[in-house]
Amino acid sequence: xxxxxxxxxxPKLQGxxxxxxxxxxxxxxTVEPLTINLGPQHPSTHGVLRVITTLDGxxxxxxxxxxxxxxxxxEKIVESWHYPQIVPFSDRNDYLSAIFNEWLVCRAxxxxxxxxxxxxxxxxxxxxxxxxRLVSHxxxxxxxxxxxxxxxxxxxxxxxxxxxxxxxxxxTGARQLYAYFRIGGLRNDVSxxxxxxxxDYLDYFEREAYxxxxxxxxxxxxxxxxxxxxxxxxxxxxxxxxxSGPMLRASGVRHDIRRVExxxxxxxxDFDIPVGKNGDNLDRATVRxxxxxxxxxxxxxxxxxxxxxxxxxxKTPRVIKVPEGDWxxxxxxxxxxxxxxxxxxxxxxxxxxKWRAPSFVNLQLLNYMTRGEKIADLIxxxxxxxxxxxxxxx
Amino acid sequence: MxxxxxxxxxxxxMAKGHLVTLRELFRKPMTIHYPDEPVPHPxxxxxxxxxxxxxxxxxxxxxxxxxxxxxxxxxxxxxxxxIGEDGRRKQWPAKFDLDLSRCMVCNLCxxxxxFDALEMSEDAELSAYTIEDLxxxxxxxxxxxxxxxxxxxxxxxxx
Numbered sequence: 001x002x003x004x005x006x007x008x009x010x011p012k013l014q015g016x017x018x019x020x021x022x023x024x025x026x027x028x029x030t031v032e033p034l035t036i037n038l039g040p041q042h043p044s045t046h047g048v049l050r051v052i053t054t055l056d057g058x059x060x061x062x063x064x065x066x067x068x069x070x071x072x073x074x075e076k077i078v079e080s081w082h083y084p085q086i087v088p089f090s091d092r093n094d095y096l097s098a099i100f101n102e103w104l105v106c107r108a109x110x111x112x113x114x115x116x117x118x119x120x121x122x123x124x125x126x127x128x129x130x131x132x133r134l135v136s137h138x139x140x141x142x143x144x145x146x147x148x149x150x151x152x153x154x155x156x157x158x159x160x161x162x163x164x165x166x167x168x169x170x171x172t173g174a175r176q177l178y179a180y181f182r183i184g185g186l187r188n189d190v191s192x193x194x195x196x197x198x199x200d201y202l203d204y205f206e207r208e209a210y211x212x213x214x215x216x217x218x219x220x221x222x223x224x225x226x227x228x229x230x231x232x233x234x235x236x237x238x239x240x241x242x243x244s245g246p247m248l249r250a251s252g253v254r255h256d257i258r259r260v261e262x263x264x265x266x267x268x269x270d271f272d273i274p275v276g277k278n279g280d281n282l283d284r285a286t287v288r289x290x291x292x293x294x295x296x297x298x299x300x301x302x303x304x305x306x307x308x309x310x311x312x313x314x315k316t317p318r319v320i321k322v323p324e325g326d327w328x329x330x331x332x333x334x335x336x337x338x339x340x341x342x343x344x345x346x347x348x349x350x351x352x353x354k355w356r357a358p359s360f361v362n363l364q365l366l367n368y369m370t371r372g373e374k375i376a377d378l379i380x381x382x383x384x385x386x387x388x389x390x391x392x393x394x
Numbered sequence: 395m396x397x398x399x400x401x402x403x404x405x406x407x408m409a410k411g412h413l414v415t416l417r418e419l420f421r422k423p424m425t426i427h428y429p430d431e432p433v434p435h436p437x438x439x440x441x442x443x444x445x446x447x448x449x450x451x452x453x454x455x456x457x458x459x460x461x462x463x464x465x466x467x468x469x470x471x472x473x474x475x476x477i478g479e480d481g482r483r484k485q486w487p488a489k490f491d492l493d494l495s496r497c498m499v500c501n502l503c504x505x506x507x508x509f510d511a512l513e514m515s516e517d518a519e520l521s522a523y524t525i526e527d528l529x530x531x532x533x534x535x536x537x538x539x540x541x542x543x544x545x546x547x548x549x550x551x552x553x
């Protein structure tokens with residue numbers, strides 16, 4: 001069969017098919033690769049992703065992600081928009097962690113214009129970002145459990161997410177697409193009652209929800225056996241593919257933009273960066289589970305140091321005009337490094353805005369991860385990449 | 395690990411997981427039967443920008459300056475000033491339309507308004523069968539302001 005020989009040269013297929021075996025099987029017709037579409041309307045693809053899979057029985061020979069079903073032309077549209085207008089539209093990229101997109105656009109423009117944020121705005125931005133990371137990882141936990149066939153954790157994850165979304169709703173006025181950050185600060189301040197409720201939520205999550213997650217799924221023997229050694233991405237491969245976020249850290253690379261770049265108040269917070277060892281599904285799950293606890297730690301420290309004051313920088317000019325030049329800024333989102341390359345020729349609108357989407361880069365690894373594994377593990381591996389199709393397609 | 399050990403561990407961890415679900419049996423269910431039970435929104439919930447009516451004069455605060463239309467990212471606000479019989483522009487709108495089907499509910503129009511004429515309504519039950527029904531005219535927006543709670547959150551106040 002055409003293509004089997006090339007597939008067999010892949011290192012992970014050694015032992016599944018040697019080139020000779022593949023050639024012989026193709027001659028005899030005992031191997032019959034079957035091409036099957038997974039998606040785009042499939043609940044386990046986390047949106048509208050189509051994976052063209054070539055199977056031999058249950059073994060995946062090739063998994064080819066076909067993207068673009070949610071393409072909205074973000075990069076071109078924003079070229080005709082003013083800078084403050086871009087901020088709410090950037091929410092729609094990574095819709096499960098919208099705060100990070102806003103932060104990225106705001107940071108790019110603030111860096112270009114040299115706007116200094118007030119202390120309270122900086123701390124609150126970090127609080128909102130980490131709360132959003134917590135919520136996003138909860139959602140990942142639920143959907144990953146669904147992907148590997150456990151339905152109950154999904155309901156628990158959504159139950160706990162609800163309170164966090166209520167907190168977002170109280171502060172920002174929306175549950176998912178916040179439109180909360182403004183160039184120069186935040187749209188509105190939060191009250192002390194809100195801060196107290198956030199503390200209550202963190203206590204609840206740490207004491208009740210998180211141990212329940214561990215008991216329900218993470219410590220479960222079936223889950224561990226099912227995830228261990230599946231979808232392995234070695235360190236070198238992860239780096240070569242440009243993976244970022246938990247995907248990279250699970251492979252053993254201690255790389256986090258929160259440490260690499262100076263933004264927010266992360267440099268004043270004490271937190272760990274969890275890393276994995278083998279880069280399999282279990283490691284990626286471990287990294288994300290530990291990151292939830294780290295996020296809680298960061299939020300608590302931020303709330304302790306939350307100063308009084310304005311949330312909007314009084315020196316922000318009324319008309320946002322970016323000088324000529326180009327800037328690349330990046331932010332650590334729950335999915336990895338989001339980068340924005342802002343090119344300006346001066347004026348009210350950007351000349352070019354390139355969005356580096358972490359899901360888009362991480363998704364390329366799907367083919368590597370799943371070759372030679374079973375089709376059910378393909379779904380599981382796809383779940384640990386934690387893709388957001390809004391961001392993949394932009 | 396032998397098969398027996400693994401089976402024992404599986405059984406133990408499964409039992410632990412079931413304990414979690416068992417605990418849930420004695421708790422209050424958190425389901426809200428939404429259309430039958432109302433879900434309260436917090437102050438400042440954003441659903442649709444509406445036109446504020448001056449309570450003394452009964453007229454709109456809007457002066458048809460068009461700043462909201464210019465600040466709108468998808469350009470869905472259509473404002474025209476009233477032209478009087480003398481052919482001059484008046485300080486009130488002849489047309490103020492809003493296409494909710496394309497609205498991002500970003501609050502930028504409310505922030506741009508210098509006359510306190512726009513507020514964000516929290517009436518979220520605006521779904522309709524056709525897209526044309528999501529096209530709101532001036533009078534409809536003013537009527538929405540009267541029937542629902544609306545606030546203007548802009549400029550860093552505490553919420």
